Amino acid sequence: MHELSVTENILQITLKHAQQAGAKSVTDVHLVIGELSSIIDDSVQFYWDMITENTICQSAQLHFTRIPAKMLCQNCKQEFTIEHGPIPCPSCGSVNLRVIQGEEFWVDSIEIQKEE
Template sequence: MHELAVTESVLEIALRHAGQVNADRVTDIYLVIGRLSSIVDDSVQFYWNIIAENTLCQNANLHFKRVPARLRCVDCQLEFEVQDSLSPCPQCGGYHINVIGGEEFYVESIIVEKEGATV
């Protein structure tokens, strides 16, 4: 259910920015989602299709870009990426790590049409 709330936020952001430029419609929205976030692309798309109906965002394409998790080893200070699951530091084997990236979720860009021109 938490995807509904974040999808509503994406819609609000897109409508606000489209309104600021007096857009006729929103055509594309690019989202960045960290590997460690609990956001499920298919759920966001499902809710989007419902809540964007009858708005400037109806039929807008959502584009999902997943970014890897970035960790820093507290023991040796190595920064490294993990793709699937958390793992020990590849340099020292330690498990004392801090997450420095991969939990993000944000709108990277929005493409709108205004009087037939793409903005």
Template sequence: MHELAVTESILQISEKYAHESSAQKVTGINLVIGKLSSIVDDSVQFYWDIISKDSVCMGAILHFERRQAVLKCNQCSKEYQIDSSLQPCPQCGSPDITILAGEEFYIDSIEIEK
């Protein structure tokens, strides 16, 4: 359900950007989402279609770019990628890891029409 709050933030940021840029319309929003974030693309899209109606963002296309999760073992310094859930080091088996990438969520760019 936190996707609603996230989507509301995307809308607020996009509307503010459109206003500051004297845009007639927002046509696209490029989102970067780490594979370890709990953001569900379909839920964001669902809420977007509802809350962006009657706004400068109505009809804007959300582009989702998923970023790979990268971990580092704190025992042997091995860096490795995973697809979803956290996993111990494939080299030494240690669960002592640091997440280097994969939890991010941000607006990369906003496309407008003047």
């Protein structure tokens, strides 16, 4: 359910910047999401379609770019990419790990049509 509040924030950010740019409409919104974030693309899309009705974002397409998760072993300093949740270090087997990439979430860019 937290995707609703996340999507509302995306809409607020998009509207703010689109209005500052003199947009007639927003055509595309590009999002960057880390693989370890709990954001579900389909849920964001569902809420986006619902909350953008009667706004300049109504027909805007969402584009999702996923950033892979990367860990750093605190013992041997090995960096490695993971696909599904934390795993032991492939170099030394330690579970003393720190996430260094994969929890990101931001609006990367917004495409608009301007008033003519």
